[in-house]
Amino acid sequence: EAQVTQNPRYLITVTGKKLTVTCSQNMNHEYMSWYRQDPGLGLRQIYYSMNVEVTDKGDVPEGYKVSRKEKRNFPLILESPSPNQTSLYFCASSLTANTEAFFGQGTRLTVV
Amino acid sequence: DQQVKQNSPSLSVQEGRISILNCDYTNSMFDYFLWYKKYPAEGPTFLISISSIKDKNEDGRFTVFLNKSAKHLSLHIVPSQPGDSAVYFCAAQNMDSNYQLIWGAGTKLIIKP
Numbered sequence: 001e002a003q004v005t006q007n008p009r010y011l012i013t014v015t016g017k018k019l020t021v022t023c024s025q026n027m028n029h030e031y032m033s034w035y036r037q038d039p040g041l042g043l044r045q046i047y048y049s050m051n052v053e054v055t056d057k058g059d060v061p062e063g064y065k066v067s068r069k070e071k072r073n074f075p076l077i078l079e080s081p082s083p084n085q086t087s088l089y090f091c092a093s094s095l096t097a098n099t100e101a102f103f104g105q106g107t108r109l110t111v112v
Numbered sequence: 113d114q115q116v117k118q119n120s121p122s123l124s125v126q127e128g129r130i131s132i133l134n135c136d137y138t139n140s141m142f143d144y145f146l147w148y149k150k151y152p153a154e155g156p157t158f159l160i161s162i163s164s165i166k167d168k169n170e171d172g173r174f175t176v177f178l179n180k181s182a183k184h185l186s187l188h189i190v191p192s193q194p195g196d197s198a199v200y201f202c203a204a205q206n207m208d209s210n211y212q213l214i215w216g217a218g219t220k221l222i223i224k225p
Contacts, residue, residue, distance in 0.1 A: 004155070042116070042201060042215035043156070050210070058212065090155050097211035098144065103155025
């Protein structure tokens with residue numbers, strides 16, 4: 001089954017404790033991206049990757065890192081999480097940047 | 113400064129009637145527009161799209177209309193069904209920004225039986 005898998009689905013952590021949210025797709029898509037969804041703001045892009053070893057900042061990259069060492073995986077790293085990073089996070093992949101995006105089920109992160 | 117705006121946070125429609133969801137944008141460089149649907153505890157799923165060179169695109173019960181001069185698009189669902197109850201996001205992109213998707217805040221559609 002074609003899918004985008006994020007883990008974990010839910011995470012509560014403390015300020016400053018490094019964490020990684022994993023994202024994996026099985027559709028051989030080139031383009032992958034991370035979004036955060038906050039009330040009243042829709043989805044905002046954090047980082048995106050056009051292909052392996054190619055990543056770039058989206059609209060709200062501060063406090064986040066990503067890597068794309070292999071095509072299927074695109075982890076999101078928070079080196080020192082802060083409470084303003086409490087949000088719902090979505091990973092997405094698509095064949096190319098301008099084709100239909102497939103989303104993971106989301107990761108609800110709470111930083112206390 | 114939101115480039116894509118969905119001014120109605122929620123909309124309630126009787127089953128069988130037409131649902132009309134609206135979206136306005138400010139960036140005239142957008143050349144592709146998409147609608148996504150989102151159920152609770154799931155990621156958004158693609159619904160329908162339209163290129164800026166068209167003014168209408170239809171797919172079954174779903175039709176998207178684009179009015180470029182007004183910078184406005186709308187999604188029509190006819191007839192509305194209970195399974196259509198979800199949050200609908202409008203999104204736009206353009207080639208000059210590496211096709212980065214810019215999203216509206218979403219409209220929660222409730223279909224009443």
